[in-house]
Each structure stands twice: as C-alpha cells, then as structure tokens.
Amino acid sequence: MQPPIATADPILAIRDLKKHYGGKKHWTGAVSKAIRAVDGVTFTIYEGETFGLVGESGCGKTTLGRCIARALDPTDGEIIYSPEDGRDIDLATLSPRQLKPYRQDVQMIFQDPISSLNPRMTLLDIIGEPMVVNGLARGKEVARRVGELLERVGLRAEYMVRYPHAFSGGQRQRIGIARALALNPRVIVCDEPVSALDVSVQAQILNLLQDLQAEKNLTYLFIAHDLGVVEYLCDRVAVMYVGQVVELAETSDLFARPLHPYTEALMSAVPPANPRAASQPRLLEGDLANAANLPPGCHFHPRCGYCVERCRTEEPELREFSPGRFVRCHRAEELRLDGVAELAEAGA
Amino acid sequence: MTAEATTPVAPAPVATSDGVAVRIISPRRLMWWKFRKHKLAVASAIFLILAYLATIFAGFVAPYDPASRSRNLYAPPQGINFVDETGQFHLQPFVYGWKMTRDLKTLSPVYVADTTQKFPLRLFVQGEPYKLFGLIDADRHLFGVDEGYFHLAGTDHFGRDLFTRLVYGAQISLSVGIISVFLSLVLGLLIGGISGLYGGWIDNFIQRLIEAIIAIPTIPLWLGLAAAVPRDWPPLYQYFAILVVLSLISWTSTARVARGRFLALREQDFVTAARVYGASQTRIIAKHLVPNLMSYVIVTLTLAIPGIIIGETALSFLGVGLKVPTVSWGVLLQESQKVQIIQFYPWLWIGPAACVVSVVLAFNFVGDGARDAADPFSR
Ligand SMILES: Nc1ncnc2c1ncn2[C@@H]1O[C@H](COP(=O)(O)OP(=O)(O)O)[C@@H](O)[C@H]1O
Ligand code: SF4
Numbered sequence A: 001m002q003p004p005i006a007t008a009d010p011i012l013a014i015r016d017l018k019k020h021y022g023g024k025k026h027w028t029g030a031v032s033k034a035i036r037a038v039d040g041v042t043f044t045i046y047e048g049e050t051f052g053l054v055g056e057s058g059c060g061k062t063t064l065g066r067c068i069a070r071a072l073d074p075t076d077g078e079i080i081y082s083p084e085d086g087r088d089i090d091l092a093t094l095s096p097r098q099l100k101p102y103r104q105d106v107q108m109i110f111q112d113p114i115s116s117l118n119p120r121m122t123l124l125d126i127i128g129e130p131m132v133v134n135g136l137a138r139g140k141e142v143a144r145r146v147g148e149l150l151e152r153v154g155l156r157a158e159y160m161v162r163y164p165h166a167f168s169g170g171q172r173q174r175i176g177i178a179r180a181l182a183l184n185p186r187v188i189v190c191d192e193p194v195s196a197l198d199v200s201v202q203a204q205i206l207n208l209l210q211d212l213q214a215e216k217n218l219t220y221l222f223i224a225h226d227l228g229v230v231e232y233l234c235d236r237v238a239v240m241y242v243g244q245v246v247e248l249a250e251t252s253d254l255f256a257r258p259l260h261p262y263t264e265a266l267m268s269a270v271p272p273a274n275p276r277a278a279s280q281p282r283l284l285e286g287d288l289a290n291a292a293n294l295p296p297g298c299h300f301h302p303r304c305g306y307c308v309e310r311c312r313t314e315e316p317e318l319r320e321f322s323p324g325r326f327v328r329c330h331r332a333e334e335l336r337l338d339g340v341a342e343l344a345e346a347g348a
Numbered sequence B: 001m002t003a004e005a006t007t008p009v010a011p012a013p014v015a016t017s018d019g020v021a022v023r024i025i026s027p028r029r030l031m032w033w034k035f036r037k038h039k040l041a042v043a044s045a046i047f048l049i050l051a052y053l054a055t056i057f058a059g060f061v062a063p064y065d066p067a068s069r070s071r072n073l074y075a076p077p078q079g080i081n082f083v084d085e086t087g088q089f090h091l092q093p094f095v096y097g098w099k100m101t102r103d104l105k106t107l108s109p110v111y112v113a114d115t116t117q118k119f120p121l122r123l124f125v126q127g128e129p130y131k132l133f134g135l136i137d138a139d140r141h142l143f144g145v146d147e148g149y150f151h152l153a154g155t156d157h158f159g160r161d162l163f164t165r166l167v168y169g170a171q172i173s174l175s176v177g178i179i180s181v182f183l184s185l186v187l188g189l190l191i192g193g194i195s196g197l198y199g200g201w202i203d204n205f206i207q208r209l210i211e212a213i214i215a216i217p218t219i220p221l222w223l224g225l226a227a228a229v230p231r232d233w234p235p236l237y238q239y240f241a242i243l244v245v246l247s248l249i250s251w252t253s254t255a256r257v258a259r260g261r262f263l264a265l266r267e268q269d270f271v272t273a274a275r276v277y278g279a280s281q282t283r284i285i286a287k288h289l290v291p292n293l294m295s296y297v298i299v300t301l302t303l304a305i306p307g308i309i310i311g312e313t314a315l316s317f318l319g320v321g322l323k324v325p326t327v328s329w330g331v332l333l334q335e336s337q338k339v340q341i342i343q344f345y346p347w348l349w350i351g352p353a354a355c356v357v358s359v360v361l362a363f364n365f366v367g368d369g370a371r372d373a374a375d376p377f378s379r
C-alpha cells in the first residue's frame, strides 16, 4: 500500500511524551493526584504513512493527538518534527510565537461534526480563516481557494456562503477536512473522524482521506477505537492503554498475531460477526484503570487473563520484541494469543 | 394553538440532490423564526418598542407639559365618547367637560360630566410648546383638543395631566432599565469573560465576589446604597447615582452567564481548530467566542431589565430614589401614598402601577421567547 517504512524518513518522533492534568497542591494542604492522561509515549511516524492509534475511550488518544498538534501543552517529553529543510525541531517546548511557522504543517480533523464547526461562520470564513491568519491568501483569492477545496472534498463551491447547520454529519466532516487542508499541511491528526457517522457514510469519508493522502503525500496520525477501521487504513498501529503504548506493530503483523493480551481482548471484542465471540472467555471485562490512581505493576493486570505474580508488582517496559515490533508485557514470549485471522479460521 | 403546533419552525427548505437546502439561512434568521412562534413574545416586543418610541417622542405623545397646571384638581380620567347625550353617533370622538361641585362633608372636589361642553378630539393638534429631543422647538401633539381640556388619565392635586406625567415618567423608568442593563452588559462580559478565560485564582476570586453580592438581599442593599446618595444633588446626578446603584448588582447574572458560556465554548472543537491553525487569542475571542455567547447574554439582559425597573420604582416609592421635581413611575407612586388618594383618587396610583406591571410582564414574555430562540439548533 505504502512505500516500505525502512526507506521513508521520520516526520514526527514522539519521545516520552507526558500530559498530566491537575495534581496541584491545594492551599488547604491537600494534594490532588494528577490524572496521567498521557504517560510516557514514544513512537516515530514516517513520512507518507498512516499511523493508527487505538484504545478504549478515555485511554488518552485525544489528549495525545492534541498535544502533537499543539492544541495542548505537553507536561513533559519531546515532539521532534522534521520540516522539509531537514532540520529537527522540538515542537513540545516552542512558545506560541516560535510555533507559528510549523502550525501550518500539522493540522487536525475532529471527531464531533457538530462542535468542530463554528455555527456563526459561513464555510468561506471557516475554511478561509486559516489562510487569512497565516497570510497565505487575501480577498478574492481566499474565496477561489475555498471553492477549490470544497470541490476537492466533494462539495459544491457555491456552498461557501452557507452556514454549517445546513449540512449533514458526513458533509460537515468534509468541511472539517477542507479546513485542515487549507494550509497544505504535511501531517494531519485525524481524531476518530468517522466514529460519529453512519456506517454508510464512514466508507466515503475514509476513501476521501485515502485519496487525499495519495494526492498530497500526507502523513496521518489516525485515531480510532474501532480496530476494523484501523485494519483497513493504517500501515502501523500503536495500541494504547491508560496513557501508555502497550503494543506497536505493522498492521498485518498485529492482526495476525497480537503480542499483548489487551490487543487480543480488543480484537476478540470487535471483529464483525465473529461466531466465537459470544463464547470467548477473553472478552474485555472490567473498566479502564483510573488514570489518577493506577494499579501497581502492569497497569492492565486487574483485567488480564494471563496475569501472574510478577505482573502485580513489576511494571513492564515497552521493549522491542522483534525488529519494528514493540510490546509492554512480561509474558509476550510465552503467550500464544489469537489474532483476527485465527479466530476467523476457527470459526469457519 | 393546534395549527401552530403542526407548522414547522421554518418554511421547509427545498433540498438539492445532495441534501443541502437551496435557501441560505443564517443563524440569526433561524432565531427569528423561532422567536416569531411565540405570539405573546412578539406582541410584547411590539408593545415595548411602542413604549420606548413614546419616551423618545415624549413631548409629541404627551398632550401637555408635565408641569403645567389646569384648574381641574383631582379630576378623574375623561371617557372618550362616540355617542352623545341624545344618542346620536359622531364619527369624530369627543370628551365632555367637567362640572365641579364639592362634597359637603369632605369638601373634596366631585366632578360630573357637563354635557353642554363637548370637546372634539383631534390628531396632530397645536398645543403647548415643547422641545423635541430637548433641541427642536415644536407645538404639535399626537392628539388633543383644540379648545377645552383632555385628561386621558385624570389630573393630580395641582391639576397636572397624569397621562403626560406617565409618558415623561417612562422616560426615566424605562431608560433606567436599558442603560443600567448596558452597564451590566459591559461589566458582566468583561468580568465574566476574564473569569472564564483565565480561570485559576482570578476565576475563584470573581466567583466568590459574585456569590457574596448575590447573597445580600437586593432591596436592603439598594436601600443602603441609595440612601448614601447626597440629598442635595441635582436630579441628573441623582439619576446617574441610582443607575450605578442598580447596575452594581445586576452585572452579576450577566457575568455568570458569560463565564459559563466562555467555559463551554472554550472546549468546543472549532476553538481548538482555531488554535491549531494559529489564530491569536484576540481573534478567537472576537470571532469564535463572543458571537456564540451574545444570544445567551441578550436573553439574560432582557430578563434583568424588569428587575431594574422595579428597583427604581421601589427605591423612589420608598423615598430614597428619585425625588420631585423628577418624574418617574416610582415618584408618581410615591406621591400617591396618601390614604385620601388611595381611597378617593385611585387613578393616581392605578396609572403608574399599571405601567410598571405591563412593562415588567412584557419584558418577561420577550425574555421567555428569546430564551427559546437563543439556541436555534436545538429542536
Ligand atoms: N481537560 C481535562 N482535565 C482533566 N482530565 C482530562 C481532561 N481532558 C481529558 N482528561 C482525562 O484524560 C483521560 C484521557 O482522555 P481522552 O484523551 O479524551 O481519551 P480518549 O480520546 O482516548 O477517549 C480521560 O481520563 C479524561 O477524563
Ligand atoms: S504483564 Fe502480565 S498482566 Fe500485564 S499484560 Fe502481560 S501478562 Fe497481562
């Protein structure tokens, strides 16, 4: 699908990124515990690829995506961005003013088609404002470019005088995509761009995203809670659990043979019409761990069917299992976990 | 009512092949459609617009000067007639003159209609001179009589026309509401905006301050502050002092609404998007936050005006607000605080009371309609 990863250049290198909420000392002396929404995430995204990020709702995907697009200030860590001139810049520590030239290169698409568009602005203003703010176009030129963008995302240019309330969810997502494209970005953080849409509309939007990627050589950080979408779209996938990456692999490897029990649980819960799913003992049970009060040892151990004594006390590191495959589990070598392929075969 | 329930909010827009309406409908128009559905709110809004127009053109609308005295003291309202004493119909309405006698026990004046005196009513009559907007000399009045007298709402103890005084009183009473609400709009948006935008200890401090102000019962606080206004100030100064006293409290509700909306809007994805494409803080506030909270603020303000009008009335009525020779509805009520007036000349308190009640009700109806219209996207 994409050029082999080994030959592509890194475009974003995330190093030990953290985002903690709260955790300040109150004047009464009480100390509230920090919510560790993102807690030491490390991975590299290569130019032109689609990098998937999956995990249950509340595991910190949105927070991570927003830190990378610098809508949020990370608490700690590095976001090394490689602009086209070949330098390396740490976006995490730049001030708003220093950040401005790089903002154009990393844009976002949002999950909620309602709240992502300002109801008081016409499409011309919504899609044109990024250009105006960054001095890319003025006056008539803005309208011309907005028209082009609207047509590119499958809407009609004359819609630019309308307000968002006139459009359906899928059309609104197209408008959001046009806004993200307005600055000719290199990287787009797609935060669950189809999960609020009807299934019939989802495929259209995903196809549009794929076409745009091929046409403009875009790099996607694609966030999803649905493994099906990830399998269809992504080159590599990172699985997140309470603020940490627990497994990272190429999509085909991950689906053929997950290494982490959490990945297996996600897969057993999700595959479409999996005949064995009903009797699966390894379905995901219990709730996501509390990011403000994490269990000791492996954060997944209270829900893990393979938990042993060591898991309760010793926290596993994210380690390279084989070239390009990372996992955060003590028992990765000994376990033989079911991937989607095996489940499908067993069911057939 | 039933027919109304089945009609859609907006005329159904025709959809093109890809499901997008042909007509361009702005959010403002959507709000108007929603507001228009509240018949009572629309009627109230028209009433209020007329009332405010009357205060602007007070000299023209009022048939007399508020200070000019006639010989008819304590005259009751004159009824408008179309049919005369012989049963004959007149296309032009007229009023009868008064014949005054005195009650032999109380010596108070008693008026009976004098059917020998007929004063035809006319529009745009020439009458007492006045200055329009305080600038232009004029002597035409909206309605009146060429000869004789016409007291639509009766007269007071000096024989001054009560209808005229109600119109001039509205100038004060209604403008207090509007101006003080604008003061609280500025204060509330500014303070509430700062509170919601910066958060942290600033937010904490402002919220506690607002709670402290709200915790104090309004009327005693107003009384205390109003009583501190020097007695010997000229009427204009007193007017502004009362205005400030009233605004000092009413900004709190605006500030609360503004803060809440700021907090909610700040989390909306379109604001995050603006931050990601590098829009400045000022731009985000001006183009993304303020336009989206204005409708809510306007609703709060509409609902705050009646409280302020009542506040002015109450203060003046209790004698710590505005005072004669200033004319306001509160002052008129204060003047009619005598048992004698309440018993024998009821029109002197019914007039201003009816004005206050109808304006306050109208503002509440408009506010109710506006509240539903403020969020046109909720169906
Ligand atoms: N502004 C915030 N303040 C405090 N906690 C937050 C805030 N935003 C997110 N969180 C917490 O961080 C965690 C991760 O949230 P999020 O990134 O939205 O997860 P996801 O996108 O995977 O569903 C959640 O526990 C959430 O409650
Ligand atoms: S370390 Fe232990 S508890 Fe954690 S995922 Fe691996 S087996 Fe399960």
Ligand SMILES: [Mg+2]
Pocket (backbone or CB within 6 Å): A058, A061, A062, A063, A192
């Ligand atoms: Mg999310």
